[in-house]
Amino acid sequence: MFEGPPKFNPDIPRGNPEDGSSPESKGKGQNEKLKSEREISAEQWEHRKEIVEKLEGLEFLYDTDKIIFLLVFTGEKSGGHIGIVYRLDTSDYTEEEFRNRGRKLQDFLEENKVSYYSREIEPQRATNGEIILKQLDFYLAKDIESLEKIKEAVDEHDERKFGLAMGYPQTAVEAFVSTEDPFTKPDLLFVEPIEVEFSEERSFLFFRMSKEHWHEELEVVKRWARTIKEVAPQLYEEITSQPLQKEYIDALRKEQPERFQELLNSQQALEFIRKRDEELYGELAKERLGI
Numbered sequence: 001m002f003e004g005p006p007k008f009n010p011d012i013p014r015g016n017p018e019d020g021s022s023p024e025s026k027g028k029g030q031n032e033k034l035k036s037e038r039e040i041s042a043e044q045w046e047h048r049k050e051i052v053e054k055l056e057g058l059e060f061l062y063d064t065d066k067i068i069f070l071l072v073f074t075g076e077k078s079g080g081h082i083g084i085v086y087r088l089d090t091s092d093y094t095e096e097e098f099r100n101r102g103r104k105l106q107d108f109l110e111e112n113k114v115s116y117y118s119r120e121i122e123p124q125r126a127t128n129g130e131i132i133l134k135q136l137d138f139y140l141a142k143d144i145e146s147l148e149k150i151k152e153a154v155d156e157h158d159e160r161k162f163g164l165a166m167g168y169p170q171t172a173v174e175a176f177v178s179t180e181d182p183f184t185k186p187d188l189l190f191v192e193p194i195e196v197e198f199s200e201e202r203s204f205l206f207f208r209m210s211k212e213h214w215h216e217e218l219e220v221v222k223r224w225a226r227t228i229k230e231v232a233p234q235l236y237e238e239i240t241s242q243p244l245q246k247e248y249i250d251a252l253r254k255e256q257p258e259r260f261q262e263l264l265n266s267q268q269a270l271e272f273i274r275k276r277d278e279e280l281y282g283e284l285a286k287e288r289l290g291i
Contacts, residue, residue, distance in 0.1 A: 051112055052232045058108060060084070060101045063239050067204065067228055069140060070235075071167075073114060076227045078146040078167035084136040095134070102136040109140065115147040116140050117154075141165075168207040169217045175210035194262040198269035200240040201225045244276045249284075264288040 051073070055066050061082070068080035084105065085091075086098035102118075109116045117139040124133040139154065141147035146165060153161035163173035192209055196202060196218060204225045209217045229236040253260045263269050264287060274281035 048231055052235070054108065054111075055232075056235070058104060061105070063203075063235065064206075066232070066235060067224075067239070068206070069114075070228060070231055071224055072140045072142055073112065074227055074231060075142045076167075076224055078142050079150045079165050080140045081166070082138045082140065084138070086134045088132055088134075098134065098136075102138075105138060109138070114140055115142070115144050117147055117151050163207070166206075169210075169213070169220050171210050171213035172207050172217050175212075176208060194259070194266050195268045198263065198266075198272045200272070203239045204228065241276070244273060244280060246277075246280055249280065 052070070055061075055069060058066075061069075065082045068077070068082060071077035072080045082105065084098065084101050086093075086095055088095075091098070106116075106118065119137050121135050121137060123131040124135075126132050139147070139150045141150055149161065149165040152158075153165050160173055160177045163176060164170065192202075192205070192214070196205070196209075196214075201218065201221050205221050207217075225236075228239075249260075249263075252263065264284060270281060270284060270288075273284065
């Protein structure tokens with residue numbers, strides 16, 4: 001459900017994918033830093049184009065990180081998390097560069113008067129005790145009050161407080177925390193409708209929608225998408241025009257035939273695919289007709 005600690009959701013592919021997965025933070029943070037600034041001024045908003053350009057210059061950030069920053073910066077989201085990860089076995093950069101990335105992000109946040117809380121979590125170790133992963137966590141907030149709520153939730157490992165502090169819909173948060181184990185027993189969570197999975201808004205979904213209130217929760221996601229489209233149209237275009245993975249469609253056909261049939265039966269989802277990949281759309285349209 002969450003884009004950062006206390007827990008990470010392996011089912012949401014758009015987290016902070018240093019290597020395609022999101023590690024769970026363990027232990028208490030080290031070198032914690034709490035930085036508070038005033039709320040976004042009118043002058044800053046006027047210079048948002050320049051801010052977006054500088055944000056794009058932080059090439060080590062993923063598009064999802066940039067979206068999260070902008071949603072917090074504009075006040076559309078009360079909080080957000082950006083993680084910088086260094087895997088000793090697979091990262092193609094040094095620990096020095098890992099530290100440098102953290103300093104660059106910190107400087108950017110301070111330059112733009114964004115309230116944030118940072119910490120380095122305890123390193124993850126292999127069974128032989130060897131360190132295999134290091135991570136810097138940055139928690140962003142639209143104001144100091146929101147930042148205090150995030151810090152409290154992280155310190156207490158409180159999922160409910162964390163979700164609300166991050167600005168997720170309350171109905172989604174309540175469903176998440178009411179489930180015994182939301183990652184393996186999603187009985188109170190909703191597998192998103194096929195029309196949501198195959199939509200532009202899917203790129204802006206940072207939480208798991210609840211079974212009973214996903215319609216209302218989707219409106220929040222749509223609002224986030226509209227904000228990014230207004231503030232950073234080029235970033236929006238890059239994110240929403242990424243090519244579809246035909247391998248995923250093939251896997252859906254073989255491993256989840258009922259889900260695949262939902263796709264074939266949804267004209268809305270097929271139209272989304274048509275915009276991205278005309279050839280793939282043609283194949284699916286023929287399959288829908290039994291040709």
